[in-house]
């Protein structure tokens with residue numbers, strides 16, 4: 001449970017936190033390699049090995065999250081392949097009822113994603129998620145991923161907030177490390193970002209599977225902000 005009286009601002013990651021990471025894992029580790037294999041006359045395993053090697057070289061950088069970058073690497077439009085799997089884009093567990101409850105409580109509710117704007121737009125078109133957020137930020141807007149302090153500094157400049165009175169939830173521990181360094185007061189991670197994979201263990205941050213575990217956000221009067 002959380003002490004909601006200590007929280008003014010709720011900031012949520014998108015993929016693996018609000019939305020099921022199954023779509024992204026399926027896309028990057030199956031659909032993209034299959035397309036790459038077909039276009040280059042190689043086996044699926046050869047394509048996967050090649051692509052995973054390329055992914056590893058960019059992990060944690062903005063390129064890793066950038067469909068334009070990967071289009072330039074593979075030689076075809078990566079973002080254009082995504083709609084084929086759009087039926088896999090769905091909320092994670094009770095995410096949308098949590099968004100609704102936070103919004104109704106009077107707190108500021110922001111989405112902060114490392115996803116490219118094109119990926120964000122696809123997910124907004126396929127879900128009702130956008131109805132609840134006051135602000136939706138892609139780290140590509142700031143030229144720095146959430147793993148870097150520059151992201152948090154740019155976020156605070158664009159949307160002033162008190163980090164000590166913020167709750168931030170993300171399935172990436174590298175991102176949570178960066179948020180902790182910036183002084184975000186309450187941090188949580190996600191036990192099962194991908195509904196088709198086993199639960200994770202040995203996580204370094206307090207972890208939840210269902211948002212209901214955080215308790216009901218108490219009503220916050222505007223005057224107390």
Ligand SMILES: [Mg+2]
Pocket residue numbers: 013014015016017170171172
């Ligand atoms: Mg994530």
